[in-house]
Amino acid sequence: MAEIAGTLNVNISRKELRLLEQRDLTGRDKLIRRIVVFLPAVFVLLHILEHLYVPSFKSYKPSTAYVALLVAFLGALVIWDVFTFFSYEAFEKLRFKSALYVAIVIILTMYDVATIKVGLLALPYFPWIGKILDAMISDRSKLWECIYHSFKLLFTGYFCGVGIGLLCGILAGWSKTVHYWIQPITRVLGAIPSTTYMPIVMMLASSLFGGAAFIIGLGVWFPVTVSAMNGVQNVQKHYYEAAETLGTKRLGILSRVVIPASMPTIFTGLTQGMSIACLTLVVAEMMGVEAGLGWYINWQKGWGDFTKMYGAIILICLTFILVNSILGLIRKRVLRWQDGGI
């Protein structure tokens, strides 16, 4: 390695620089780094073998769907492992994720053993994951319908809340008169969770969907309004002055300076609003709306079918994770100008 440093001096490629920076790694270190990358795949394989071949408790049966899912995960890990030989980035990323993946697989294995293999955690309260998957697959048409309903309600409520919230917040930050009227409303409504009004709204609303959307919208409206208002009020003075001396008129300053400058603050409100919307959605579906995943959870619980209930809970978690990561991606895209400072 010393000769690389000696001959190439400063004009070295990224790869050479990396070798140079890793010159203290011994052969043993490198071997361990390699092994670490392969560990997740090994553990997944062990889990599959355990699920299939360790004898089950009573007449419990291993699930084909679960094995298929694990095999897919194993396949992805193997492909990734192959990639690590060609791409250093892939290697480092998998090395970083390795411990987390191994931990997850160990927890899955332990749960699998405790339920289906030993019967320590017994049915009907603790179905093994394969059983939950099978139940989800058998009831899929109903579940799709529920997901569709939940999404429809979530987005209707969320976007109405965001739309009105942005309008109120931006105008309240921009104009003193609007601020005078909006500020007291946010003070009063902001302190109370919108779910409090659920019984009244459900009683008065002509449609349950409309009522629930209103409650979600109200919950979203508050953080969006407050964040937009703060964002607009905190736009630095020199941005206004720069725009003015460049000949920008009042409306242009609002749309081309004030709104983009408040975007970082607005996005904190949008994210906060989304978690409130998710929360309110579940409460609304469990309390009144007769559709959607929240309703399905309650319904299955009523029938004592805990396996299906778990399935819907898993689905609702995945849905919310998906929605929040999409919002995160949008945020990253819109605020891309914030990265890469010197």
Added chain:
Amino acid sequence: MAVGNVEIKDVTKIFRRSDEQETLTALDHINLSVAPGEFVSIVGASGCGKSTLLRIIAGLEKPTLGEAVCDGDVITGTSEKRGLVFQNHALFPWLTVWDNVLFGLKSTGRVSEKTDLAEQLLDQVGLTKFKKSYPNQLSGGMSQRVALARALATEPDVLLLDEPLGALDAFTRMNIQDALIDLWKTREKTMILITHDVDEAIYLSQRVIIMSPRPGRVIETLNIDLPYPRNRSDSNFTYYRNYILEKLDFAQKGGEIEYVI
């Protein structure tokens, strides 16, 4: 007729202090005339009201008494005819370098006709390569170059520079000083520069206005009769520097200046 003439007629600016009953006189009966295409610097210690004076010309502040006139019209508000470059560059961080430069043109609806000019300006400040970068990715000096291109893109008659190089290191500062002279010569704009750097004022301008603080007054107007490009170690340059420093009460009074090297 040449445009870019600025007249300051008996301007006084008094600020109200929010915490106290007192008022603060920032500018006391200032009279100043800047000819079209002239490069004028205003120097003075902090608190002499030089920035306030510039902000009055920009239209960001209103004088308490007197009036500021640009090309025969009393200044009542901001205009793209009087560009302003700030000390902290004030680029819009959410826009790329290129969109920052085009910002004023979009405001005045002249984007289509003036893209060439914007390209030229960006090239002249040496940042064509960074067209698609965001201001966060630029150094202080590069940002200030973009700010210059942005202010000039709307083709102002007067360019107001509010300590634009104040926050930069010495080498970057000298580089941008040369860029400024180049822009002034090629674009033929009236330039009014606020600075606390005496060398910068002498290096760049045809005329230096020296102000004293509390209340802000013009104590002297000095013509710099040196050809461009100027040499910072030239004896005349040194003479001007000592003269101005003495006026500002910074130079050693009496006796020779000692060089301890």
